[in-house]
Amino acid sequence: MNTKIALIGSKDFNAYVQASIAPRLNGIDLIPYIYSDPGEADKLIPTITPCDAVLFSGGLPYFFSKEACTALTVPVLYLEQDETALITSLFHILHHHEIKPEHVSIDLMDTAFVDHIMTDLHLKNPPQYVMDYKSSLPHEFSISEYATFHQRLFQDGKTRFALTSIHSVYDRLDQLNIPCMRMIDPAKTLMRTINEARSQALLSKRKAAAIAAVRIVVQEKHTENSSLQKLVHLMEGILQKKDEKSAYTIYSNRGSIENLLGTAEFHSFFQLDQPVLAGFGYGHTAAQAEENAETALSFASKYDAESCAFIVNEDKELSGPYPDKNKKQQLKYNHPDMLSLAKQLKLSPANLSKIMQFYKNRSFRDFTAAELSDYMQISRRSAERILKKLVDNGSARITGEEMTYSQGRPRAVYELSFPMY
Template identity: 45%
Template sequence: MVIKIAVIGSADFLKRIQSLSTQISDIQIDEYVYQEPQDATQLVKTINPCDIIFFSGALPYYFSREWREQLTIPTHYLAQDEMSVTSTLLAVSYHKKVLLTRISIDLMDATFVTNVLADIDCEDQVVHVMDYQDMVESHFDLNRIITYHQTLWNQGIIDLAITSVHAVYDQLQQLGVPVMRMINPSDTLIRGLHDSKTKAQLVQRQSAKVAVGYIYINGTHELKKEKIAAIAHHIDATVQQMKPNLYALYSTQGNIENLINNNMLRDFFNKDQKHVKLGLGYGETIFEAGQNAEIALRFAKKEGEASCAYILTEGKELNGPYPQEYKQQRLAIDQPEFLKMAKQTTLSPANLSKIIQFGKTKNARHFTAVDLANYLQVTRRSTERILKKLADQGFVLVVGEEMTYQQGRPRAIYKLNILIYN
């Protein structure tokens, strides 16, 4: 299957991409040319149907973030690295005969230049470098980069400017400043196209996996069949009524993720619709996806009267409850240290996963039983039982106590003693 790649970049970049694209089989390039990196924002809005968007660099990728994050297709960008700097400096030395001390460079990360100079034992060489990473994260000003090079040239400090931004190259040429573009080696460009193709294929394979959904209507409440038909239409699903209050949907993972990303679940679970539970499961087969959907539905039923949905992936990652909030927990343990921990404490994979996730929050450095109970959404007594199991095995340490009331026993303050970032 041919992968259609929408490439956003300057005219020069796209010309090189087209010349190299023949080295990768089964791809089609659609060109979207910008004059300045900021134009990528508007270009993203005009993209025709494709499998992935490939940006020419970090700048257009960053500027299009607002619209890019709304896309349902993957994106990729060409990352600048030491290889680009090395190739460029070699070209300057061989063709331009310009000393390192007489050039100025702009790029996203100045450490690339520092690392290259260290590798070739030229750390004592003073190279004028402008790092615009901070500017990108606050307020990007193309003129500041242009002025940086122009000022050094006017003062006689440099003989050549090297820029990573094509629009800066064009402006400096008009101003009469000797300038060359940062070189993107052919191997880097080919690798960027290949990575884009691979990323798109991976997403396609994931999207094509089977998804099963169970819609459950609690008690005597009703859900109009037109509403079920509407959501089935959105995810291109077939519908089967299993019981008077239970419907099954058969679709694909890609369609379900589009449902989530486009906030259509929020419309399905409107403020007037209560007592509706949706369990969604992914799998390699309908049987596996159906089993996961049943488990997800059980979690949805525990959420009281509020309508909600849970998703259980084939990797046993539970996501939900949608649309109120998004939490993720693992229902399976596949790391030896966590498996050992589960056996020692007799805690379920779900509870252990939640505790590990709690450990990654800022509130978990020092916490009380109440803090953990609020996070786990269980009673204080249940939390204390969990803490005792953890403490008995040394996975929780008591590091202090607090007295928030004038009467009663002080509350213990705990600290997790778990390698949560493995």
């Protein structure tokens, strides 16, 4: 399966990448998300359909979207500007327009890039008119300020050309008939960053699929309580009773657990009438995961709280206690955005919420009706009806078939295609 990367950038940037870079990529699908102003890039985050990574065209749209990106469960990267982009752009201006660097106004991420190329190239007449936006992000940034910077220098006869890192500034200068150019993003840098996004996506999937063991100590009278069973179900795990009184082990995977940690359901489990202690362990093997879970449980038992949990990962790193105070709130069924999307997809808000949580818990994008029905605790036929409805309205698609190695027809494999984050 190809790695799917959401590419957030301007119209021209996305057009360039699709025409010049995408045909040279193997095993990577770039899905364009286009903004007209980098300050509005954050509004694209809720529209992103399931993907494996998100890549911004530069630091500017990324910094405007940084807070919104906390809702994403996939790796997030941005194309970093460096000295190579600046040198390539200045050489292009010199070669094609015969304009020297000292007659060019420049806006870029960091003025330090200019200092570096001055040192490396021993420029006698380096660029004099440079404005960066590193210090103004994110709250003091203004597109008009940068456009005016270039415009005044040109009109005062101090410069003959403008080099901008901001596509919307280029559009304004072009409308004013001021000679200008967008900063060149070298193809090699683009290819390297896209491949880095793919590597991080694959690494994230491997980590999410790592074995996890959970050691829980809870009062005996709660063992049949639906709270424990519900926790096991949300983890997509298997519950095993240990010999010790009130001690249980749940086997699951890292991705399912980490997606559960910030939810209201996880928080409520630690608000039972009796104390609940838990240790989460990740490992490359089941034995390592169990050992780390025991270690985490020992920290929970020593912590000054009646109910809490700790995590020890495969590198023996400890985190906790959980649940923390900054827990994510469960998306309410009456949230306007949820109601609007549910109406569009022709699903009940409750079912839509469950499907979204199911999908976020998974390490891979594809799934079967049987897996969905098991998670939602509905019949296979009901799950198939929901999926047919999603396929019919274009919100899901069938990506293949899974052989069951038994009698009966192959099972369809699905992928969702509606906004998930």
